[in-house]
Amino acid sequence: MECCKKVGVEGDKLQLDSFGIELDIPPGAIDGKAPQDISLRVLTDTPNLGNSKAEMSVCFGVQCLAPDDLVLKLPVTYTIPHCAVSSRYSSVEAVLYTGEGEYSPDAVVKERIVLSRSGTPSVIIKKDVLILKMNHFSWAKVKFIISQFFFREKRMCCRPFKEKNLALQTRSVILHAHLYDDIKGNSELVKLEEREYFIPANMEQRLSIRTAEGALKMTCYLRNTVIGGPAVVSFDKLMSGERICVPFELDFTNQSDSVAVSLIVERNGKLECHFIFRLEDGRQEASPQDQASAEVVAATGVVAGDDAAQGGNI
Incomplete structure (x- = not known):
């Protein structure tokens, strides 16, 4: 920079x-x-x-x-x-x-x-x-x-980010909804800020911020049921030029290993952005074959297919 x-x-x-x-x-x-x-x-x-x-x-x-x-x-x-x-x-x-x-x-x-x-x-x-x-x-x-x-409006972007290595049925899941000015470089800054623990859940969408329309409301849904929010972002915050992160804590303890979440962004009842994205359990359960291989390694120290361990050339 x-x-x-x-x-x-x-x-x-x-x-x-x-x-x-x-x-x-x-x-x-x-x-x-x-x-x-x-x-x-x-x-x-x-x-x-x-x-x-x-x-x-x-x-x-x-x-x-x-x-x-x-x-x-x-x-x-x-x-x-x-x-x-x-x-x-x-x-x-x-x-x-x-x-x-x-x-x-x-x-x-x-x-x-x-x-x-x-x-x-x-x-x-x-x-x-x-x-x-x-x-x-x-x-x-x-x-x-x-x-x-002559000037009552600017372009902003919205993009949701989901946690890496989700564990849907064992704890609450954190979702970050980002809002930022639609200027070159901002999208990459947001990804850089989130890179350690979060990844994009969907593509960014653009929205217009108009002076007469006030605050934004953001709500998360699962099959038409509210599971997060609504969270309100004030117009003063939208005017400021700050990169805004709205966190949601979502509970999926009684759901399957894969759920489709909707994020709705609206102003005064008017839809601005609508995201639909899938959250999948990031934990990988070992297959019977993997479990058997693990038991062999634990007992013998030999990895199946390892040429050196089986007398092959190094």
Whole structure:
């Protein structure tokens, strides 16, 4: 999640391909004979930036680190994917949060700037991508201002994850339902966070988050019977840009070794996503042949079919 380069007077581009983020440093922006160490990072979690209910998070933040005494002679440009949906992207307004030094969850916001479409800093908003122009290196996060006419909606994804090595009839089963902004890199981050104990239960589905429709409700069913939830995700949480994990504890102690579960996601009674996936007992019972082989090994120390143990060539 970081790209580092030495950049001189000729300029260069730094790219974070996994997130579709690019920093363009034009020729002449960095003055001096010696190239400078520049690093570009993605900020995937920025919980402290912007508490206004009039703003919505639709993209990742960025951070560019450079020597403290470096002064840019020309503006640099960031290209950042976003998940906003608008009837007229050129009319969407945006706010820039920025600060000095390295970003942290308790970082102090130095400036909150309503961005124009010209000058520096400024932003050009297009379908699926924004172009941010700045005249200094720092950390930066852009949020869109909610508008009744031009911006009231963003795309999110939902995906359920199930435990590895399920044991349906011996204990409760944990299911994680994830919600995250539909921007490049987020899906892989969720899988990375879950990789130790959970695996995807189904493909991700997209849904639209509209400002007028409020919270989401998530419920798990087994043959039309509620077995988990309903869990409610507030609209404030959906606006925040956080990767949201909703856990469900499901009891299958009186069920078979394989069950089909439904996960319903709705808003105000309107269906947004419907997942159907199978949970199967991950424990493998030994067959009679396996049991017999195990008894032979225990008694003789010889594995059936082992050429070395039976006098074959090594």
